[in-house]
Amino acid sequence: MAKQDAKIIDSDPMTFYCAPSPTPGPDDLLVWEPLMHEALQLAAAAQLRGDVPVGAVVIDGSGRILGRGENRTIFENDPTAHAEILALRQAGAQVGNHRLTDAVLVVTLEPCIMCLGAVIQARLAGVVYAAADPKAGCLVSRMDGTALPWSNHHFWSLGGVLEQECSAKLSGFFKQRRQEKKISKNLAER
Numbered sequence: 001m002a003k004q005d006a007k008i009i010d011s012d013p014m015t016f017y018c019a020p021s022p023t024p025g026p027d028d029l030l031v032w033e034p035l036m037h038e039a040l041q042l043a044a045a046a047q048l049r050g051d052v053p054v055g056a057v058v059i060d061g062s063g064r065i066l067g068r069g070e071n072r073t074i075f076e077n078d079p080t081a082h083a084e085i086l087a088l089r090q091a092g093a094q095v096g097n098h099r100l101t102d103a104v105l106v107v108t109l110e111p112c113i114m115c116l117g118a119v120i121q122a123r124l125a126g127v128v129y130a131a132a133d134p135k136a137g138c139l140v141s142r143m144d145g146t147a148l149p150w151s152n153h154h155f156w157s158l159g160g161v162l163e164q165e166c167s168a169k170l171s172g173f174f175k176q177r178r179q180e181k182k183i184s185k186n187l188a189e190r
């Protein structure tokens with residue numbers, strides 16, 4: 001079945017959404033850098049509110065941005081408010097479907113296990129990330145979430161896009177937080 005015919009032929013609401021043009025793949029580096037810049041700006045917005053600076057965008061098969069999200073777990077007191085989850089929620093609302101076949105998530109940090117679950121639920125085509133997360137990343141660092149043997153959905157992933165910029169933002173945030181803790185500890189001991 002041709003991709004452009006999918007909307008007409010396939011009436012199953014689970015797979016109804018299908019972008020008409022081919023989704024950019026892991027080799028399309030020129031596509032991902034500007035999108036990662038967008039995600040990086042969202043990460044900066046998270047940092048301004050005191051959250052860990054992680055930002056994410058979701059694009060459809062033609063490269064159109066369907067959803068944006070920045071980490072809001074601390075600000076909203078919501079353990080599920082990761083940038084990826086918020087971007088996927090907005091994308092689902094935008095297309096009117098919880099399945100986002102052909103869509104790609106672009107995120108500044110390798111997704112955690114919760115966000116990996118959301119990627120599989122959304123049936124994304126791929127995930128592009130900047131920095132790997134050796135502690136909790138579930139695409140390459142802790143496990144290969146792209147091809148779980150028991151999952152019926154596999155996707156591609158591409159890491160290292162604007163890695164230095166995104167890593168610097170994260171390490172700057174944690175350094176600042178350590179300094180703030182040190183200052184408040186010193187003040188408390190006076």
Ligand SMILES: [Zn+2]
Nearest residue numbers: 082112114115
């Ligand atoms: Zn996550």
